[in-house]
Amino acid sequence: MAETCSHLHLILGIIFLVQLIFAQDEKQFLYNGFRGAKLHLDGLANIHPNGLLQMTNTTLLSSAHVFYPKPLKFNKNRSFSTTFAFAIDVDVPGHGGHGIAFVISSSINFEYAIPQEYIGLFNASNNGNISNHIFAVELDIVQNPMFEDIDGNHVGIDVNGLKSIDSASAAYYSDEEMKNVSLRGTPMKIWIDYDGEKMLMNVTLAPLKHPKPQKNLLSTHVNLSSVLLDYMYVGFSSATGLTGTEHYISGWSWSQIGQAQDLDLFKLPPFPNIRSHKNKPKFLFIVLIVVLLLLLGMIAGVALAVWRKKFKELKEPWEQEYISHRFSYKDIYIATKGFKDSELLGFGGFGKVYKGVIPSKHTPVAVKKISHDSRQGMREFVAEIVTMRRLRHRNLVQLLGYCRRKGELLLMYDYMPNGSLDKFLFKNKNSDLSWSQRFNIAKGVASALLYLHEEWEQVVLHRDVKASNVLLDADMNARLGDFGLARLYDHESATRSTRVVGTIGYLAPELSITGKPTTATDVFAYGIFLLEVACGRRPSSLQEFSTEDYVLVDWVYDCWKKGEILETSDPMLEGNYQAEEMELVLKLGLLCSHPKPEGRPSMRQAVQFLNGDANLPDIPSDYDHESNSFFGGSWSISMSVPSSMSFGVSQATVSSDNSAVHNGR
Ligand SMILES: *[C@@H]1O[C@H](CO)[C@@H](O)[C@H](O)[C@H]1NC(C)=O
Ligand SMILES: *[C@@H]1O[C@H](CO)[C@@H](O)[C@H](O)[C@H]1NC(C)=O
Ligand SMILES: *[C@@H]1O[C@H](CO)[C@@H](O)[C@H](O)[C@H]1NC(C)=O
Ligand SMILES: *[C@@H]1O[C@H](CO)[C@@H](O)[C@H](O)[C@H]1NC(C)=O
Ligand SMILES: *[C@@H]1O[C@H](CO)[C@@H](O)[C@H](O)[C@H]1NC(C)=O
Numbered sequence: 001m002a003e004t005c006s007h008l009h010l011i012l013g014i015i016f017l018v019q020l021i022f023a024q025d026e027k028q029f030l031y032n033g034f035r036g037a038k039l040h041l042d043g044l045a046n047i048h049p050n051g052l053l054q055m056t057n058t059t060l061l062s063s064a065h066v067f068y069p070k071p072l073k074f075n076k077n078r079s080f081s082t083t084f085a086f087a088i089d090v091d092v093p094g095h096g097g098h099g100i101a102f103v104i105s106s107s108i109n110f111e112y113a114i115p116q117e118y119i120g121l122f123n124a125s126n127n128g129n130i131s132n133h134i135f136a137v138e139l140d141i142v143q144n145p146m147f148e149d150i151d152g153n154h155v156g157i158d159v160n161g162l163k164s165i166d167s168a169s170a171a172y173y174s175d176e177e178m179k180n181v182s183l184r185g186t187p188m189k190i191w192i193d194y195d196g197e198k199m200l201m202n203v204t205l206a207p208l209k210h211p212k213p214q215k216n217l218l219s220t221h222v223n224l225s226s227v228l229l230d231y232m233y234v235g236f237s238s239a240t241g242l243t244g245t246e247h248y249i250s251g252w253s254w255s256q257i258g259q260a261q262d263l264d265l266f267k268l269p270p271f272p273n274i275r276s277h278k279n280k281p282k283f284l285f286i287v288l289i290v291v292l293l294l295l296l297g298m299i300a301g302v303a304l305a306v307w308r309k310k311f312k313e314l315k316e317p318w319e320q321e322y323i324s325h326r327f328s329y330k331d332i333y334i335a336t337k338g339f340k341d342s343e344l345l346g347f348g349g350f351g352k353v354y355k356g357v358i359p360s361k362h363t364p365v366a367v368k369k370i371s372h373d374s375r376q377g378m379r380e381f382v383a384e385i386v387t388m389r390r391l392r393h394r395n396l397v398q399l400l401g402y403c404r405r406k407g408e409l410l411l412m413y414d415y416m417p418n419g420s421l422d423k424f425l426f427k428n429k430n431s432d433l434s435w436s437q438r439f440n441i442a443k444g445v446a447s448a449l450l451y452l453h454e455e456w457e458q459v460v461l462h463r464d465v466k467a468s469n470v471l472l473d474a475d476m477n478a479r480l481g482d483f484g485l486a487r488l489y490d491h492e493s494a495t496r497s498t499r500v501v502g503t504i505g506y507l508a509p510e511l512s513i514t515g516k517p518t519t520a521t522d523v524f525a526y527g528i529f530l531l532e533v534a535c536g537r538r539p540s541s542l543q544e545f546s547t548e549d550y551v552l553v554d555w556v557y558d559c560w561k562k563g564e565i566l567e568t569s570d571p572m573l574e575g576n577y578q579a580e581e582m583e584l585v586l587k588l589g590l591l592c593s594h595p596k597p598e599g600r601p602s603m604r605q606a607v608q609f610l611n612g613d614a615n616l617p618d619i620p621s622d623y624d625h626e627s628n629s630f631f632g633g634s635w636s637i638s639m640s641v642p643s644s645m646s647f648g649v650s651q652a653t654v655s656s657d658n659s660a661v662h663n664g665r
């Protein structure tokens, strides 16, 4: 039973097969891929297992032919319709060849035909001979002047030879619009329809997935009645030249009874990766761009993260109200060229001072970089900074703003081109200051201190008046700097602080006992400063690496007692000074640094004396530093006073002025 059944199946299968072949043989056939197709192949032609028909591979100077195995009987009118899908893959851009031709031929013997420009169909002697009986539609990617080819990318209608009777550049119509297309690298379909009654040959081209365009690429009158015999072979020919080119056909439909059936795109075997030398670079380019963009994006991301970290600032909610006083760290970083050593102006009491230029404003600034570990007291300190910003006096270094980072505080000041006064007095002996400049500086600092003590809305104590904190602007005017130490006092609740800050040699004697800075302690330091300016010497031998043991104020006092006060004047001046002014400054220096606070004048009085608006009183008889024994024992005393500076810089604060590079503000 089972046996009869399988026999029946076999017989039915054979009948079906015979019918199929018979039907195809007659008037039409359709290959959606050539798997199992019995075709006549020669030359390089072969069918891939997936059904793709490969006409040529990269073997040079070779040709290939593929024909329907039997000659077909043509109608009287010779009408036919065919369509096929193809692709041409060239090795080298701009080279390759020579193309594919759809062929209707009386013979399939092409042993005398040659490849290259003859596409495996003709040779030099038979090209164009009417006895050839060959009709072809060439897809030609090489321009051959011998055949009057229009370009290297054209479709031509050939009768018995390669001099096309009509041709056009490869293109297709998409909604009336003509689009050029490259035969190289573009998988495409072509329709060839011949109406033998009207003798009209239509050729239409389109990319593989594009539907058949309404408009033909070529529509030409051809009389094929003598070219096509009653029985003709139909198929393809292809040839390579001197560069490897792969020619593929993936499907073919033929009909002599009306329009050839359309190919089924889903059944067609895929073309191998076609090197589209027109589109591939574009594609590669896009991929490259995308990869590049991704890479750039990643780099940018990393850079941004680094950048963010690098320029990360510390901001707290309470700082919102001070926002207008804040500078961005990035700006400061750029301004100081990344805190480059070449921009280093010096080392202040708290940290390094850099020169910078704010790019948007082109104005030079000085940036003080203070490290601090603790956040304690920061709020109070920032509040003070903001207040200090409001201090405006022609003899004060203007604070411009601040910035805060983790462990770091940055203060920005006006830049003073001539640096600090001590450089002129003690270090740079060549660029000595004239007496009138010194006198002017003395007055300027007095004026600034008066402003701080009495003229502003609050009492501001400077607490670190000294030559190295006096800076000189372009016109050698004095500008009192470094408000890092200044504490603000309300008029009513003065002297709350218990911090001892300042510099040895400038500390009033009472400071070591009470620990409370007052306007009088500032006056004391100012007195010492006046002596520095007049004598060109440091406050004591502690500040100078000198073998000679001296305390400046005692020495001046001794000389005054001996009536030789002018002997103390800076030898660098070589006597070029006004004696009255010199005496005034020296005596005011002594008065201001009176050991007892009540013996010192106020800054207002000091200014009056300097301006000649009041007469300087005599040095009082109780003026005796030695009895107070301050300078002898001050070192240990002031070091023992506990410091409560909140920024971890107290060590620097109580520094002596020995540092050879101490130049700061
Ligand atoms: C090309 O195809 C022919 C015939 O199939 C084969 O002998 C030859 O090795 C192939 N050449 C290359 C380069 O693939
Ligand atoms: C060209 O081909 C024809 C056959 O079509 C042949 O008779 C002839 O000898 C060939 N000529 C050359 C030069 O090969
Ligand atoms: C065309 O070919 C035939 C047969 O090969 C030959 O006899 C004839 O001379 C050729 N004609 C020309 C013009 O070459
Ligand atoms: C298409 O190609 C033809 C011939 O090469 C040329 O004249 C025409 O300008 C091209 N058109 C476009 C849109 O590139
Ligand atoms: C050829 O094209 C013309 C014009 O587009 C059209 O009228 C004609 O029907 C076409 N003939 C065939 C056989 O497709």
Ligand SMILES: *[C@@H]1O[C@H](CO)[C@@H](O)[C@H](O)[C@H]1NC(C)=O
Binding pocket: 075, 076, 077, 078, 079, 195, 196, 197, 256, 257, 258
């Ligand atoms: C040509 O003739 C065949 C039958 O001989 C017919 O089926 C077909 O329609 C004709 N074609 C045209 C375009 O007249």
Ligand SMILES: *[C@@H]1O[C@H](CO)[C@@H](O)[C@H](O)[C@H]1NC(C)=O
Binding pocket: 199, 223, 224, 225, 226
């Ligand atoms: C077509 O060619 C044949 C043979 O050469 C000729 O008899 C016929 O008159 C031609 N037809 C037209 C319309 O030119």
